[in-house]
Amino acid sequence: MIIIMHDGASEKAIKDVENRLLQFGFQTHPIYGERKTVIGAIGDKRQIRMNEILLMDGVENVVPIMRPYKLASKELKQEKTAIDVGCGVTIGGDTLAVFAGPCAVESREHFLKMSRLVKASGANILRGGAFKPRTSPYAFGGLEGEGLKIMREAGDELNMPICTEVMDTRDVELVAEYADIIQIGARNMQNFKLLREVGSCKKPILLKRGLASTIEEWLMAAEYIMSEGNDDVILCERGIRTYETSTRNTFDVSAIPVTQNLTHLPIIADPSHATGNYKYVAAVARAGVAAGADGIMIEVHDCPECAASDGPQSLKPERFDELMRQLKKIANAIDKEIGLC
Amino acid sequence: MIIIMHDGASEKAIKDVENRLLQFGFQTHPIYGERKTVIGAIGDKRQIRMNEILLMDGVENVVPIMRPYKLASKELKQEKTAIDVGCGVTIGGDTLAVFAGPCAVESREHFLKMSRLVKASGANILRGGAFKPRTSPYAFGGLEGEGLKIMREAGDELNMPICTEVMDTRDVELVAEYADIIQIGARNMQNFKLLREVGSCKKPILLKRGLASTIEEWLMAAEYIMSEGNDDVILCERGIRTYETSTRNTFDVSAIPVTQNLTHLPIIADPSHATGNYKYVAAVARAGVAAGADGIMIEVHDCPECAASDGPQSLKPERFDELMRQLKKIANAIDKEIGLC
Amino acid sequence: MIIIMHDGASEKAIKDVENRLLQFGFQTHPIYGERKTVIGAIGDKRQIRMNEILLMDGVENVVPIMRPYKLASKELKQEKTAIDVGCGVTIGGDTLAVFAGPCAVESREHFLKMSRLVKASGANILRGGAFKPRTSPYAFGGLEGEGLKIMREAGDELNMPICTEVMDTRDVELVAEYADIIQIGARNMQNFKLLREVGSCKKPILLKRGLASTIEEWLMAAEYIMSEGNDDVILCERGIRTYETSTRNTFDVSAIPVTQNLTHLPIIADPSHATGNYKYVAAVARAGVAAGADGIMIEVHDCPECAASDGPQSLKPERFDELMRQLKKIANAIDKEIGLC
């Protein structure tokens, strides 16, 4: 931790800061510049509240040296984490994870039909919403428990892991019973109670980036889950909020190399929610794979105009199939493979 | 709803859209321009999923005419809502609500001391955190149930309503038992399960604007609560996320007149969380009152450098007292009063 | 400057960085932590390109200690700058500057009429556009030279300073001949050639904040002007670009106290361009004054629906008059005065 003193901070102010740091067990290293004094402090910052120093007389700023997350950090663990999500699928290795399925589970028949189609095109994980976060209280909220059972049946029939969202601490146990991967949606990325709750599950967690979260906040959310003992966190970039309105969100493609530089956790790309528009999904999916993502998540629906939710961003099965062919070539171009179950 | 067809959309495409609209009970009014055709559709848009039309052949865009929220809308209710929060305090009238207190309830003694001080300066509602959302899993999370009891004691002693946050659906009943006003924090503004849960409480809800929520999304969150039967929603502008880093968030002062133009619900300003820095709190508090807010919420602590959370944005009691004097004059300048219990 | 080395940077890497710093005349102060080494460097950072250090082996980050602007900084000059703009008007003292007038100079008659009206209500500086930046190439671009003459005539008749924008280096001389205050518009805040050009004028410069500029970039733009010898820079907050679309821009009211903390230059508020909507102008103007701005700039038009530009954000003269009455009371509440010529 580096403490930067104001121009002309008094001798007394500098001494007071040093004494406070020493009391807390830090070693201090003051550096006297022509105009400013800076104090280097060595020790464990968790022992002290930075604010306590920041608000002392004469202090201009406190610069942390260590990152605020530890378990999620590459400093702790250099080698990349590969997560076994069941049915022989691993996320974080050389084979891309391809999550596909309709936005919401609408009926048993429909979900089974979509599942078979996406598997045939090369998807290796099924996605679908049983509990749906909706901006309007008047919109369809999902089949809930019934939806979970339908997904499980499809997963079992096709030998594919299933991934679905949980929104309420009270539902975690239920969802964990059915799902292979539990999703924390963008709106709940800082629902800290929910993070703690899924942190004590034994299932891998897909952690979507918050609507307007920094990468640091996202990794802190992963840290919440990991601090409860669950190390199997998969990050998912799904677009961030910006001033640009031609897409629903702005897909932050740089987040892929940036997180890979900071954490050992795998990251996948969700072009469907990022763009909100089927016309742009294929281009952004290709971009995500080319940038080095460990997988992608695509919404597929055979009748987007009658989808219970998110129709405008859903690909029809034939377009998904075509996209998978392109992705295969792109993956090969960077020495990866598209996962086939 | 207005349907805008692409340049050169075929006769057939136009007819198909009209037929679909007619099936759903809309009246249609096509307008044929030189290059584009536009179809006006009259009826209740809740009967139809806009996406169904948006994805039809030849459709370029669908423009809704009605706002997506109803109960929260000024179209439904012209006169401003004034909410009785107990102890003779009303939010939404000519007297400003002044919420004050420490960020977190730290101990019985400390909270009582702070409460007496803020009351003496003119606050009329006590605020404090018993359940604290924290970015780091390693930070202090609040005294929880114990904190609620301490707040209740202070409220009773001073005859002031108390306001505190709930973060988990499982805690709503408990918090509702103690608090006079239940706060939904910025990070939970789209925690829809929690919104529904507090919607079935009989207590007024303070709904903070989400970290990066539009005003429309914020009013939709209010609609969630109201759709469960709880009409007593108080909006709270607490700064939005922007690219500017010199303050923690950017206080969106225009949100005050904008919401007053769209909704009958009262709105208060929270300059402490907006700026994250005590140096700027007074200026932004004055701005909020001058812009016409129905109240303010200020964090006050007698020893910011030892506060359990948010010390850097807390005002010392003497600065809060000074601010209250300024706010009184500003309120008077626009024909309002500062609320004294 | 503080150099933060990576975890486990080698002895050699640390030595190499020190040697480079020593070569450049810095004194170095390495601090060896348990995991990271940090090097404090004392000297004049302008002698060295920070990048040169940032890209050396083993370097994680370089943290500057000094701010990048000097002449604009409060560290250089503590007392606030008050700028005499002619006709007895000073900006930066206890009397508020009130810039008012139509967006564009439309005709001699109209401008004179508007000028007399705004003066009667208490404005003390005339504003108007002779050269107009327009998003569309097909929109009205201003009366140019003719507009300047009209403004000068109005200023002379009413004994008021006039403020108008320059957009092209080739027009600076001409504008400087007529105007008392030269405006750099938001879109040109980083038009560095233009900044240099007005920096060598002898006229005060009104520097609008860029559409999406940080406060630091804004002060760097002021530094450009000042580095050419012109110290009379007036900052103008006019809203920043955010994701919120209910106002044209988001008025960053915190920028007022933040800049006052960083620079000695005066700052005014422009609620007209910030909101883009006459309905919100009065509330935001009051907020700006209450937050401590040194002045405001308001667009006034007697027939907004026939204005050549920016009609929707223009106040009618009677509403401007009403606003001036409110502002007078708010100014008094914080011990300032509204300027009357």
Next chain:
Amino acid sequence: MIIIMHDGASEKAIKDVENRLLQFGFQTHPIYGERKTVIGAIGDKRQIRMNEILLMDGVENVVPIMRPYKLASKELKQEKTAIDVGCGVTIGGDTLAVFAGPCAVESREHFLKMSRLVKASGANILRGGAFKPRTSPYAFGGLEGEGLKIMREAGDELNMPICTEVMDTRDVELVAEYADIIQIGARNMQNFKLLREVGSCKKPILLKRGLASTIEEWLMAAEYIMSEGNDDVILCERGIRTYETSTRNTFDVSAIPVTQNLTHLPIIADPSHATGNYKYVAAVARAGVAAGADGIMIEVHDCPECAASDGPQSLKPERFDELMRQLKKIANAIDKEIGLC
């Protein structure tokens, strides 16, 4: 144009709006809903100022139906524009344009060396800065005229087109004399005088997206250039300003398919300025190509730590060479070619 009237707008207000529209030569088509009336207006909106209608009594909103740009629009011209930039290089066809070179032209020797290297790796256009926009007035501003001559020499020697930025209307003639492609930088995207000036050149223009420009504003800037008679505009996505600070800007990869949907103009990707960090340049370059960009622009420097500007984002020649190999495979995966001179 669609005019949406307020709930309960009076008969008179509706008639007044219709009459005004009729006066301006529009045909009107009122649609009376249960609560709101909507008026469809057919005609050429350029004949009327939308504001004139927007501010009339009873009007809630005016929704334009036509896009504000015409020449740049796909509605005007369906087939993609391919621009011949000299030396046999075309931008907008099946061969990718690869602009490469150092950020600034530093010396004749250095530029020639870099040029030969990037050509050897497969670049087909040389880039370099002779006039440099710099945030600090104390930073290196470029070799100006001398730099132009050096670039021309390199272009002639290697038979490659050269691209360089112009910042001042007074320099357009000079730059046009030397350059094959004239760049308008992000900070000047709305420097309308400069846009008009390059619009009357006969050289292709590379138009960078503004720091925080919407795609619509960007296309309006292209329209400015085209409205002066120069149709050869190449768009360049270089990252937008968002709240995320781990990269300098956020590369908006969706802008590639979005612009391709709206305009016939070609678009290239600039990952160097978008990320500001060499570590992320390759991933974002691959993403841009995979998303379908017509080319890329990469900064290359043999000694990034001694570069006169933008060293941290420059690739060393060997890394650029490696990247080109990857890009070749990615281009092939989507049926394009990497351009070799």
